[in-house]
Amino acid sequence: MPHIFYGQAKEDHLVLDRHETEHIKVVRLKKGDMIKATDGKGTLYTCVLNEIKKDRSTATIKKSKRVEEIPTEAEHTLCIASQGWGRLRWIVEKSVELGVDRLIIYKSVRSRSYKDKYNKVQLIVRDSAKQCERYAFPEVLFFEDFSFLNILKGNTVVLHKSGRPAELKDFKGRVNLIVGPEGDFTQEEANMLAENGTPISFGRKILRFETAAILSVGLVAFLNGKI
Known part of the structure; x- marks a missing residue:
């Protein structure tokens, strides 16, 4: 390091x-x-x-x-929900290295709340940013429901197996990425998200949610010149 x-x-x-x-x-x-x-x-x-x-x-x-400017409004936001702390920790670490501007950790029906780990998440963000010599740390927000949808601006994509095939244009410009928990969204949640964003899929294989998250963050980083 x-x-x-x-x-x-x-x-x-x-x-x-x-x-x-x-x-x-x-x-x-x-x-x-x-x-x-x-x-x-x-x-x-x-x-x-x-x-x-x-x-x-x-x-x-x-x-x-x-040496680095913090955007007045987040250009690239990753919204994640998870049942397992280990997987969530890994996603936070890698997404910081890949340049996300904002992390939103939310609670869904099939995930748990992580408000009690606020300080731990902030330390992971800090150490990951130092690791890659990033001097403007991303913002981290916690939500107990889907009300975070009200603050998102720009193109919102929902990573879900029911979505249309992903295209490179989905990851260019201001993008909000929404990733569900290990046990998937409930049907009610999936319907609500489809009304607030565009469900997309990475194709034939069903990826673990953390794999889909990092693949999408990597595409955003590469296509928008963040790495």
Whole structure:
């Protein structure tokens, strides 16, 4: 993993929390060492470590540069529901690396709520962004139902076996991708989503939901120049 750290800017210095301090200790940095860090909002900082404590560290900012912009409105949104934490975690990690602007984690009839894992999801987003040297972190929202449909703008596609064959044009421009849980949508949910988006299918094979999610995110990333 590239040694990029996350910190909050406070005037002329950055404050790095316990999670980042553990990273500092793992790679055996010490006071006086130069580090690179981001605020997750698109700025890259060059800093000098001046304090390493048990639960936090501080670094003096020597230089800062705006290297990535956060879109005023999300261009590419992935909406996911899942029964299993392991699969959800994997999707979050890979979709951040592939450049999604916003992640919406929602609850359907056949999935569970993940509001209790808000902090864990944020750490996964942070570490994944640092891994690929991404300096503007994606927004993460949690919903207990399908009311997230009200905030989506642009082309919305629903990945479902009943949909028409997918075309490359489905993944160009502003796109919202909706992926259902392992046990599929209920018929009522599928009907509602068909009224709010375009159901599409990847063809003859029935893919696991996480496979379909990453395939679609990868297409969006490639066709829109995000990787």
